[in-house]
Amino acid sequence: xxxSHKYVAWRKVRGWTCIRCGLCCVKxxxxxxxGEAMYFQxxxxxxxxxxxxxxxxxxxxxxxxxxxxxxxxxxxxxxYNERPxxxxxxxxxxxxxxxxxxxxxxxxxxxxxxxxxxxxxxPGVNRASNIKYIVDNIVKMWFKYQA
Numbered sequence: 001x002x003x004s005h006k007y008v009a010w011r012k013v014r015g016w017t018c019i020r021c022g023l024c025c026v027k028x029x030x031x032x033x034x035g036e037a038m039y040f041q042x043x044x045x046x047x048x049x050x051x052x053x054x055x056x057x058x059x060x061x062x063x064x065x066x067x068x069x070x071x072x073x074x075x076x077x078x079x080y081n082e083r084p085x086x087x088x089x090x091x092x093x094x095x096x097x098x099x100x101x102x103x104x105x106x107x108x109x110x111x112x113x114x115x116x117x118x119x120x121x122x123p124g125v126n127r128a129s130n131i132k133y134i135v136d137n138i139v140k141m142w143f144k145y146q147a
Contacts, residue, residue, distance in 0.1 A: 007093055007117035008125075009104030015128035016118065023123060024073025024090050025068040031059040033145075036084050042077075057084070063136050082092050085145045092138045095105065100140035 005028075031102055032040065037048045037055035047066055058066050059100045067078045077083055098105055105115040116135055118125055128134075 004121075005093070006120040007099055008120045010046040010092075010099040010107065010116040010118055010131060011104040012101075013118045013120075013131050014126045016126070016134055017124050017130070019127065020074045020076075021066055021123055022064070022070065023121075024087075025065040025075060025077070026063055026080070027121065030065050030084055031057070031086050032056060032084050039082075076082065085141075088141060089119040089138060091119035091125060092135070092142075093117045093119065094139065094142045107139055108139045111141060113140065114142075 005108070025058075028131075032048065034055065037050075041048045048055055049058055050056075051145040060066055060068075067083075069076050069078055077087070093116075095115050096113075099117060102115060105117055107114050107116045116139065
């Protein structure tokens with residue numbers, strides 16, 4: 001079941017915590033960088049496909065990520081420690097150009113303006129009061145992977 005994102009500026013969100021529902025592993029295709037695609041293909045075999053010059057992880061017949069498993073209703077990623085950057089960042093989306101509501105999405109990091117959004121579709125949004133701490137760490141991670 002592929003779905004659309006519902007991005008909200010980070011300043012309009014109280015916080016986020018993962019509730020291990022696995023919804024993100026079912027609702028969306030997992031996009032990969034070229035390096036990630038090559039790594040997963042070599043390590044796990046034919047788990048990657050290419051579409052419109054982009055790379056993605058294959059899905060199971062039920063539409064979920066091939067690396068998603070469940071135990072007693074709790075979602076687990078079988079490659080958690082090496083999961084793709086898009087999985088590490090979700091439900092956050094960072095861009096150099098605003099989608100909308102640029103004032104509330106603006107984040108300045110090392111004198112560079114970026115825009116941070118949170119996918120309100122994620123059930124973990126607003127389940128904590130930690131948005132500044134989380135965004136600080138997510139932005140640092142995003143910049144690390146931009147290099």
